[in-house]
Amino acid sequence: MKLTARSRLLLVLALAILSLCLSVSSASDWDTEREERGGQSAGRQGEGEQEQGRYSSSGRPYHYGEESFKYRTTTRHGRFRVLERFTHELLRDSPVGDRRVAVLEAAPRAFLQPSHYDADEVFYVREGEGVVVMLWKGKRQSFCVREGDVMVIPAGATVYSANTHDSRWFRVVMLLNPVSTPGRFGEFFPVGSGERQESFFGAFSDDILQASFNARKEEVEKVFEESSEGEITQAPEEQIRALSKSCSSSRGSGSGSRSEQDFKPTSIASKKPRYSNNHGRLSEITGDECPHLRRLDMEVGLANITRGSMMAMSYSTRATKIAVVVEGNGYFEMACPHMSGSSSRRSERRREREQEHGSEQERRERQEREHEQSSEEERRREREQGQREGGQKSRGYRQVGANIKEGSVIVLPAAHPATFVAGGDGNLAVLCFGVGAERDEKVFLTGKNSPLRQLVEEDEAARKLVFGERAQEAEKLVRGQSDDVFVRGPRQRQSGVADM
């Protein structure tokens, strides 16, 4: 009996220890866990959505599906959702690690209560039309915006806005640049609606409120804490008309003060494209046109890829791009040296063909697993290699890719070759926020301006040194693509090379 009791005690103790250890484990692995879980669930959800199961992995940490957004507000008049932070070790200290992507959707005639953010806001109107009123440096400025417009709102400016359309939704994609705490932003509403949305005045003591407004606290509470019917409400038609009346004149005209000109929205959609052909067009707004973008070291681009066509493989030399699909669907692929455990999908496949062991399902699972663990593994491997001097790391690139659709977010780090392909149903429009835009160049890997073509055509010695016996084939190959920037897509091509 005595022994049994002791054993029981031990069992209880050991279990307590076990649970303690587990809780320690979960605490210290918290970030990893979340990332893995996020990755897996995204993968799982994503797979369901994928038409053909083209990509076995989720594309993390470079691709985020709609499930990676969290709602901050959902009412029948509108929604506001924010993409999770870029906490993966490859991104958290990168130029985009501090920024946040958000999407606002407002029902017809929705009114959005005044507020200010502790973040600069760069937004793009994806659909519909609206009015944005900014109270800034003692001035009231109002701007009418519509589909295709880009606008910058400085941190701390008080803004209210409305969907000015009777029947269409007003949808906006934004990149937020937090100024007080990297990666976090708060919304500050002066007027609350009781339970749902508080007024920030509610955080102050009664006597301070009374002194501030020189009024009784009941008056202050009534007016500021309970007046509004919610963050997003529906407005009567005549009030919407009144709101937007004031801004109609300033649009497009050269009038308006200097500071109005500064904030005025620019239509990226109707800008003369920087590149354009049958397969797509690319428009950009840079710091030259918008000084606010320059101060944020940003530029905004809009790529419209024709149905079935693709954007030529390319990379940015300095900017990290946050791409948001604003129309259509398709897929993207990118080559990543940082994630490479050992080798690319292609060379792995080649090896497998030779070895012919294991099912396709197992390979996928392994790949997914490796994908998620790659950075930890990479570090372990680097550490081990550091110990045996002269060790050599094999060079390889891992494919990151995913099917994408409206609302997908893709991060393209500088120098990483990537491509977008439009699906067969319609055009694919991708909005790109470029962060770290100063002195950035875009390099296309095929077509007339590709460095490879330059090498082959201008430097005979290098051509031979690089391609050896295949120098002639190489010359033919780099000349094979006659289109620049936007090219015929994979499926369009299947109808035959001969039709060139």
Add this chain to the structure above:
Amino acid sequence: MKLTARSRLLLVLALAILSLCLSVSSASDWDTEREERGGQSAGRQGEGEQEQGRYSSSGRPYHYGEESFKYRTTTRHGRFRVLERFTHELLRDSPVGDRRVAVLEAAPRAFLQPSHYDADEVFYVREGEGVVVMLWKGKRQSFCVREGDVMVIPAGATVYSANTHDSRWFRVVMLLNPVSTPGRFGEFFPVGSGERQESFFGAFSDDILQASFNARKEEVEKVFEESSEGEITQAPEEQIRALSKSCSSSRGSGSGSRSEQDFKPTSIASKKPRYSNNHGRLSEITGDECPHLRRLDMEVGLANITRGSMMAMSYSTRATKIAVVVEGNGYFEMACPHMSGSSSRRSERRREREQEHGSEQERRERQEREHEQSSEEERRREREQGQREGGQKSRGYRQVGANIKEGSVIVLPAAHPATFVAGGDGNLAVLCFGVGAERDEKVFLTGKNSPLRQLVEEDEAARKLVFGERAQEAEKLVRGQSDDVFVRGPRQRQSGVADM
């Protein structure tokens, strides 16, 4: 017997495991623990000091009492103490996370040994007068400073200084901007005093010292390692007079070389205030007047709030302010969305009034607990919400507030509405180091220039949309406060609104 032995072994083993697990736990939770402990002890100590127990929480991580300073030097001739680092996750990556606050106090006729820092130094003379001699780029410059002066000393400059007064202490508040390791700075003393304060020459080998000075090591040791009587000593009157003689002429006059002009102290106290009324005045030194501040992306402000009055609720749009109370006492309050678990103190109280359960003491403890855990909780909640799509985070602001007195430090992040109230005993003077000052604007939430007043007066449609049926009351309310920037305080007001 055998079983008993085994059981004992297991017990020992399990205990060993337990202690191991605990040590792991304490290692991985180190930072959290420290923060919590700091917070709690601050809270406990703070409560004792608080006259009325107005604030139940410590105000962390935005408020630091004197107990958060650590002494680096204490002798009867002077003291140097440094505020702990801003390690809380809401601050460590913020614009002020790398900076340090320090306070130097020198007794009458104290002399401070020459040294250089690996940090830029922006200092404000809080009390007394002194002489600062700077050896910089092969030149000796000396500056007389007195109460209310602001001066910048560049990283790496050799500086020595003295209290030039016979009977008053010389007190200085400084913000340090480390250049080699963020959040850390070191002082480099060429001349030591034996045990207490070493010479940095002491870290070099004998033969290197001999070669450096072309002298025997005994000579070097004697002169550099033992000459001084300590970092802060008392100087004879005639030497103090000699030190300060050289600088008297340069003060205020337009003479002096370009670089002397650069470093010359500016009196913020005697500057024409940017705002001023019966309730207080606000003076500022910006990058326009002091190019060194511009390079550090800083500005310095001094708010002097009349006894019993308050500074109107306001926020900075981009700058994070580090406020140091340099005179008087009172309290501050701030609204924080980032710390909000669920709701503000006010709405919580409202709920409690309805529910009427739990003692006041319990509520306080709970609030304190929530306060300290809020960020961890917030993350957990965010994680959970991310999993059930469409979940909605309720919006709320937590009150951060504390009683403050000479030596209190308050961090005000950009965009966070806050207010200071002067106590009933005398004026409250608050020095503000603004970090991230470029393009910063100050927004006041009451008075003529408040965005709310603009909204109500200039936009009838918005007034109705925002305040609904209470539009008229709102109009009256936002016009109720006729003062700007500094206003009548809560207790002054209690004598009645009628006296307006």
Add this chain to the structure above:
Amino acid sequence: MKLTARSRLLLVLALAILSLCLSVSSASDWDTEREERGGQSAGRQGEGEQEQGRYSSSGRPYHYGEESFKYRTTTRHGRFRVLERFTHELLRDSPVGDRRVAVLEAAPRAFLQPSHYDADEVFYVREGEGVVVMLWKGKRQSFCVREGDVMVIPAGATVYSANTHDSRWFRVVMLLNPVSTPGRFGEFFPVGSGERQESFFGAFSDDILQASFNARKEEVEKVFEESSEGEITQAPEEQIRALSKSCSSSRGSGSGSRSEQDFKPTSIASKKPRYSNNHGRLSEITGDECPHLRRLDMEVGLANITRGSMMAMSYSTRATKIAVVVEGNGYFEMACPHMSGSSSRRSERRREREQEHGSEQERRERQEREHEQSSEEERRREREQGQREGGQKSRGYRQVGANIKEGSVIVLPAAHPATFVAGGDGNLAVLCFGVGAERDEKVFLTGKNSPLRQLVEEDEAARKLVFGERAQEAEKLVRGQSDDVFVRGPRQRQSGVADM
């Protein structure tokens, strides 16, 4: 039996827990462990190499021996190795924490395949001569470089290069400034060589490659994935000649387009030195001569210290320097306040002489141990001190030093006094990458321009206050060193002070 079974179960359980706890422990202590291990192994290896065992510690985290490099490529035609990241807490957030040091060595007539990096590259030719061809903004530019040249290659530029010499190796030291992920960089090779070195095209799907090149995937694979014989191969003489022909004219002449001028290599070795005497010379390239360096906030210096001489003790006021020994051997010493547990080696020794207990060996081990743990200890101590108010931290500086030779890397944080001594076998050449170079000043602690000499000569009052009774000795001492910047070394001096 039943009890035994239970006990066994418990034992198994407890062991499982034990292993779990251990794995948790190793996961959470990973960084610390690596640093300690790195430090210890470096120390151990280093000691073997040290002629006289002058330094007992490894010099971490400020000194890195050759064993701290990891090879990314090793073939008989060349090698590419990269220094480990600066992950120590004193460096990871410092101005150099994001940067990487690398060394490239190419055999005679070696050809390096085209690639681009996601990092800016500042390189110095340590030995030999080569040709660097850059494909950038649609232009092909080729540059001949030779020993002593400094050149900047912008992130994302496609570059290939060759050793143009028949019999000498081509050796290059470079500092990389990653643009996509701090502290990491990837190389992107368009043309692969099968297993060893992959093409980044290999990471894309077959149909995307086909569409991109408008060719069959077999052609693409053949040309891009298997053409090259490896990252570094040997080239026939006539091809090397062809490669370098195009660049010969542009060198040194004033011709060439604006952008060619920009990237043109500058010879730091043949520049007029900024300082020069019998004991050494110092040359520099700053942002004034090279706008690319300014954009990277960098400058490059080359100190050539005569055999047996030394560089005078000095510090940089703002820049953190990464010094790489490019010729010869010797040693360095530096004074560090941040690492100081309690006191410098000297004052510790003094105490020991008095106490006379413990063997030399024990002292060394203790010192090594303290050295590695100092930062953790420092934090613990700071924490403890924070709790008992008025506690005082004793000031001291720890000596960091190590024997150095070709390939050693030393990090010199801003404001930290340091010195280099050339060994007795030949000159010591040290290349310095200065990061954070804007407004940086170099301060020498001995010689005519030292702040101490200024103090002693220009300020009588201060001289007395600082040195007390020893003011006269001090005056003599600071005048004892007649040389500036480079001075007679410790061994040269041993022949006597009398020979002055």
